[in-house]
Amino acid sequence: MNLSKNTIIIIISLFAIIGAFTFADSLSTVSADDNSTWVAFNTSNVGLGDLMATITVTIKNTASVPEYFKISQVYTGSITNGTINWTVNSTNPTAEYMIDNTNPGNSPTTTGDLGWQIAPGQTKTVSFVLHANGGMGEIPYYLTNENAVNNTYWPLIPDMGLSASWFDPDEIQTLNPNLQLESWCGTFTFGAVNGADYPVSGIIRGPVIPTDSNLIYSDPKAFLDTGSVAGTGVALWNVTLGPYDGAIDSSDSEFFKYTYKWPIPNKGPVFGTGSSVFAAAGNQTNNTTSTVPNQNTGIPMGLLGLAAAMVGAGVAYAKFLR
Amino acid sequence: MKFPIKLPTLFILVGMFIISLYLLIEVDYYSYSATISDSNDTPYVVIPSIGVNESINNKSIDYGVYYEPLSSLPGEGTVILFGHRTLHGSPFLNLNELQSGDNVYLEWPGIGNVEYTVSNTTIVDASYQIPLYQGNTLFLITCYPISSDTQRMIIGSKYDNTTPLQSTQSKPNSQSSDAFLIIAGLFGGGMLLSKFYPVKQDKILIVIATIALTVLLIYAYFFPVPTDGIESLLTNINNFFSL
Numbered sequence: 001m002n003l004s005k006n007t008i009i010i011i012i013s014l015f016a017i018i019g020a021f022t023f024a025d026s027l028s029t030v031s032a033d034d035n036s037t038w039v040a041f042n043t044s045n046v047g048l049g050d051l052m053a054t055i056t057v058t059i060k061n062t063a064s065v066p067e068y069f070k071i072s073q074v075y076t077g078s079i080t081n082g083t084i085n086w087t088v089n090s091t092n093p094t095a096e097y098m099i100d101n102t103n104p105g106n107s108p109t110t111t112g113d114l115g116w117q118i119a120p121g122q123t124k125t126v127s128f129v130l131h132a133n134g135g136m137g138e139i140p141y142y143l144t145n146e147n148a149v150n151n152t153y154w155p156l157i158p159d160m161g162l163s164a165s166w167f168d169p170d171e172i173q174t175l176n177p178n179l180q181l182e183s184w185c186g187t188f189t190f191g192a193v194n195g196a197d198y199p200v201s202g203i204i205r206g207p208v209i210p211t212d213s214n215l216i217y218s219d220p221k222a223f224l225d226t227g228s229v230a231g232t233g234v235a236l237w238n239v240t241l242g243p244y245d246g247a248i249d250s251s252d253s254e255f256f257k258y259t260y261k262w263p264i265p266n267k268g269p270v271f272g273t274g275s276s277v278f279a280a281a282g283n284q285t286n287n288t289t290s291t292v293p294n295q296n297t298g299i300p301m302g303l304l305g306l307a308a309a310m311v312g313a314g315v316a317y318a319k320f321l322r
Numbered sequence: 323m324k325f326p327i328k329l330p331t332l333f334i335l336v337g338m339f340i341i342s343l344y345l346l347i348e349v350d351y352y353s354y355s356a357t358i359s360d361s362n363d364t365p366y367v368v369i370p371s372i373g374v375n376e377s378i379n380n381k382s383i384d385y386g387v388y389y390e391p392l393s394s395l396p397g398e399g400t401v402i403l404f405g406h407r408t409l410h411g412s413p414f415l416n417l418n419e420l421q422s423g424d425n426v427y428l429e430w431p432g433i434g435n436v437e438y439t440v441s442n443t444t445i446v447d448a449s450y451q452i453p454l455y456q457g458n459t460l461f462l463i464t465c466y467p468i469s470s471d472t473q474r475m476i477i478g479s480k481y482d483n484t485t486p487l488q489s490t491q492s493k494p495n496s497q498s499s500d501a502f503l504i505i506a507g508l509f510g511g512g513m514l515l516s517k518f519y520p521v522k523q524d525k526i527l528i529v530i531a532t533i534a535l536t537v538l539l540i541y542a543y544f545f546p547v548p549t550d551g552i553e554s555l556l557t558n559i560n561n562f563f564s565l
Contacts (some may be wrong), residue, residue, distance in 0.1 A: 021436040052524075121438070167350030299409060299471065299556050299560070299563075300471055300472075300557060300560035300565055301344075301470075302469070302560050302565025303556055303559055303563070304340070305565075306337075306563070307336070307337040307339075307341045308337065309337075310334065310336060310337030310340075311333070311334050311337035311515070312459070313333055314329075314330035314332075315330070315334065315515070315519065317330040318328070318331070
């Protein structure tokens with residue numbers, strides 16, 4: 001076989017280039033998955049506080065018996081060390097204190113669950129205003145992601161700024177199938193405070209994010225992180241805060257306001273957006289996200305046939321026609 | 323200027339590379355199958371009439387039968403399962419042979435052995451989005467026609483009953499060896515091709531290509547990466563040539 005050195009170099013280069021493109025394409029997918037990698041948190045030099053929420057809910061009782069739409073004052077989302085304790089500032093119409101065997105509370109003014117009676121077949125709209133107590137209230141605090149892991153990525157750190165937590169507004173329909181959520185709208189306000197004596201920059205996410213909802217208002221105007229929570233863009237802000245000088249003022253703090261509305265218009269209950277884990281095999285797939293079949297799922301096999309034909313045609317041509 | 327590679331040799335090399343990309347996807351699947359261990363928590367879908375007995379995962383359709391996480395658990399509402407007809411283990415290869423009245427069983431730890439009866443088959447465009455709330459029903463969804471991604475075949479089955487799960491049928495995964503068969507097949511085929519290839523001066527090129535592609539598959543087996551990019555590339559080429 002007479003084969004020049006140049007020919008071999010060309011062949012090897014050809015495969016190297018094609019192979020590199022192929023694997024680079026695949027590895028880019030891995031990189032995209034790495035967006036969900038969270039580093040383990042230690043503490044934060046920026047804390048969030050003065051968190052308030054104004055929520056309006058329209059809900060229908062589809063049962064033939066009276067039901068109560070209840071609200072709790074303890075919120076735990078997909079976070080660790082991030083339980084938020086709420087105080088209900090006001091309700092409209094005035095909520096009633098609930099018979100409660102899970103969170104009865106010691107005082108009717110600060111704890112215990114509240115609720116509204118909804119008659120059979122009735123659709124009721126209620127609103128309530130909450131503010132956080134303690135952490136994320138008067139104490140600047142931050143959320144940590146439960147999937148956070150220790151890492152050795154130095155010097156490259158996949159730190160995406162302060163985290164968000166999220167919840168499903170329509171989860172009430174699962175918890176109590178007699179209650180059908182017609183609409184949900186929540187406005188959140190919070191402040192970010194720099195606790196360091198030097199200026200800092202980075203990403204701050206809205207601390208509480210409803211899923212399957214649209215961000216309809218934000219001030220300052222927020223960016224949307226669509227990779228963290230399936231079906232919802234997480235409001236985030238790129239901020240620079242001045243050094244803390246012993247007193248919180250406008251140089252070392254900033255206030256944010258954002259409003260989400262559920263459901264996303266014209267978005268029916270469809271498949272293709274989920275990333276939750278089913279209980280049965282959850283331990284197999286821990287810390288992974290689902291890929292979802294969609295319009296592009298599946299590979300046409302026509303090209304495989306063409307490739308086989310090319311090999312066959314090449315051999316046949318070389319043997320019979322050359 | 324003399325072109326360094328004969329035209330038929332170039333055809334063969336390109337053809338081998340494309341074939342190896344398809345094989346790479348399958349090797350990747352078997353590699354993942356080997357790393358995802360079955361356990362007593364793993365649910366199974368069993369369809370006796372077409373010989374399906376596959377574990378169900380909620381990680382990716384590329385790893386076998388995939389449970390849509392937004393759908394309900396068996397017996398509690400609409401259950402949706404996806405599976406490929408070609409590649410990725412081809413779990414739903416013969417789904418088109420299902421007839422009304424055939425039984426489908428979901429052996430689901432924590433729930434039981436849930437029995438469904440096939441009631442209808444529907445062909446829809448690939449862009450169709452199925453409603454999640456259609457009662458106590460099971461939908462098996464795969465590509466249609468076979469080897470095409472232009473449409474989807476949806477097999478609807480009605481819920482019959484749930485019986486206690488006698489025993490979880492966790493079974494060892496023996497598919498990892500299939501990956502080595504594929505790799506050996508590529509290597510052997512390439513070497514045979516080079517041996518009998520009539521253009522003597524280009525035999526070495528086929529040998530080099532065979533070795534390079536074999537190494538590529540071996541690498542992909544031990545260091546599997548998501549093949550979405552490769553699949554997208556192949557799909558785009560298919561679409562470009564209207565295949």
